Amino acid sequence: MAFAASLAKLQAEASCPICLDHLRDPVTTECGHNFCPSCIHQRWEGLQGTFPCPVCLHHCPDRSLKRNTQLCHMTEIVKQIPTSGSQRKLQEEISLCKKHHEVLTLFCEKDLELMCAQCRVVSHHQNHPLIPIEEAAASYRRMLKRHIGAFTNHLEVAETVYKKQVANTWEVKRKMEKWREELDFECKELKCFLEIERDEIDNDLLIEEKDVEEKLIENGRQISYHMFRLSNLLSEIEEKCLQTDLDLLTGIKSIQNRYGNLETLTIFSCELQKEFFTLPPHYLGLHKMILTFQVELTMDPKTVHPDLIMSSDRRSVTYMTPHGFPNPQDLTSYPAVLSSEGIDAGRHFWAVKITGTGEYFLGVCKESFLRNTLISPLANNGYWQYQLLTRTCGPVPRGQRMIGIFLDYELGEVSFYNLNNKSYLYGIADTFTEKLMPYFSIASSSESLTISIIRV
Template sequence: MAFAASLAKLQAEASCPICLDYLRDPVTTECGHNFCSSCIHQRWEGLQDTFPCPVCLHHCPDRSLERNTQLCHMTEIVQQIPTSGSQRKMQEEIPLCAKHNEVLQRGMFKRYMAALTSHFENVEKAYNSQVANTCKVKEKMGKWREEFDYECKVLNSFLEIEFDEIDNHLLREENDVAEKLIENGKQISYHMFRLNILLSKIEEKCLQTDEDLLTGIERIHNGYGNLETPAVFSCELPKEIFTLPPHYLGLHKMMGTFQVELTLDPETAHPELIMSSDRKSVSYRRPDGLPNPQALTSSPAVLSSEGFDAGRHFWVVNIGGTGLYYLGVCKASFPRNTFISPSASNGCWQHQLWNRSGQQKIGVFLDYELGEVSFYNLNNWTYMFRIADTFTEKIIPYFSIASSSESLSISISRVYDDNLYEILYVLISSHVI
């Protein structure tokens, strides 16, 4: 019984998984499975770059396979093994393939099914991951679209205001020029009237005798000798050339070129700050635990995980709720776990801001070599404030919430993708929007 089962297993191992017959001119794939040379090449017929193993679906690099001489000899030996009557009886009890008259390879099929099931599960996971990524991309693009739409509305609003200002200026200029032209016309008309009177009197004198002409010419000269021709008003209207304010082009180009991705450092977070799991935002809370020994314990503040010791860098801070907060930079050696108030004298350059309502978006631009930190209001794209000093070591972005601002939250993020910045910059440059 055991011999017959072992013989059946040996015959299965000496059989081709494709044709289920004894191996003929066997070859071995890179993954270690054996096939008839003709069977595997027939299975791969028409394939160009990918050659999967029929058993485990491993991708073989090419069609060239090495002939397994030892397995070939073993197969020949297996075929020559005689079977006794009892063995034949046992084999008769084992189900045979009606076509090939061989033992059914149930174990082999189970292996095929297990491999296919595993492969299917992997493909399903990849598909689900792709669906999730697609949803994330759509969500991200939707957010960018909203931001882009908001920016276009802000810019259109600015253009409408600018148009009204220019239109009103032109109207005032037109009225002023019209008044000056009317006044100048009156002066010229009056001058012409006086000239006509003078011509009439001179014509009358010309009809008089020489003696009367000589006695009256002096009076006529005294009356009209100093008559001056009024100047003609020159109407040269200056051409109004509309140009966008420098911050519209400068800020978008600045963000597209120097924007950096920041994450908050939990090791520096004050115990009264709650940090999100993605380390992108913090909000204030009442103290309820032991202080972090690395935290900036003098005020509810947190530093970025990233620091800069050269170059120019731009990051965006979103403010939610109402209250007082501080933004700036801090040198890497700023004293930790002390009650020293942050100031420029001890290496913390910060700017105090107040958010009264709604969402506020602040842009911070660091120029390390120039020693400047500039702040911009990205809600209306205006310059706010500048800190100037000399930086001699690594500088780290600094964020702080006043303890009285319980409803305030700070988050850091990118405004747009770099490609969207480029598109927006081109549209603004060409005055399309």
């Protein structure tokens, strides 16, 4: 293949750049290019003063040309070399200018177009920067190689981004699945609550129905007896009116006393008490509170108690019962850790998940509170807490107990919520005057307990 290409180049060198046929009695211009005499004179026909070379546009001073005898002999030799199919294919692949049918030898750097020597003379490319094809190809080959490196880097970045997008897609699916599970759990909790509420109200309605029915029956008996007395009195009065004056006045006192002492009939009111069927307290408001005021918290490793093991993401601590004899101080101190973020204004909500068995304390404390000491964590010591106990039994599965804490600094309130059934647990009211720190503590009497900050 290399030999065929070299042979094709030799054939091209032995060809006239104007007619593209083998050179016939070749002549050489001052700049060193070779042409057929008839071709170059025809190209210069009508020109005066200067005569540009059709290849490089060098201005020849006159029409005098030198005959190239050696090239003439070499051309004759080249004519005698048989042309193979591959050589003919290479020759056919030589691109020609569509306007002038000449070999494309130049490249316009402004318009990025291939052109022949004639294009340079008669077209709009006259004042454009032109370079030989070989030089242009080498320059743009270097540029493309640089682009290969840059595009390879871009491709690697795009692949990394794509992998992250795929990972994000799976993360979104995982979160959606988790939220669906939480929604199913909440719906079951709400359904259970509504069924209990319905049964209680239904039972109250049955009791009220029975009570009203008994009172109506008794009231009916009283009305019937009252009607009987009225009927007897009415009959006696009617008979008395028909008697003589003496008989009418005889015994009138008895009838008058009976009429005057007749009791007023009491009518029983059968209005029923209306039962209101409501959602659990704070249920809808809690959702809005979480969406509006939830904050991201992490635990401060500088404040963690030695008996607590903190996770690498600083979002959970675990207490394990020490083996052997416990330290007497550990039985009276309070293994705790503070949040890295303090609060001195506004409203804030955060949530924790409790896993394991034991007693734990959640709340806030003053930034100046002495942690992990023997001082009791009470409000008068600058600590506001809610104490809870988690067990392995009960309506909430182990590892699923979730507690929400809401702090309204200006209002001076700390509220605690059971996020498993969206119910209100406990509230604390006080006056806050300095920065407060979210506080997480596990009783040293616990077996194995983990407190994790979560997002709901």
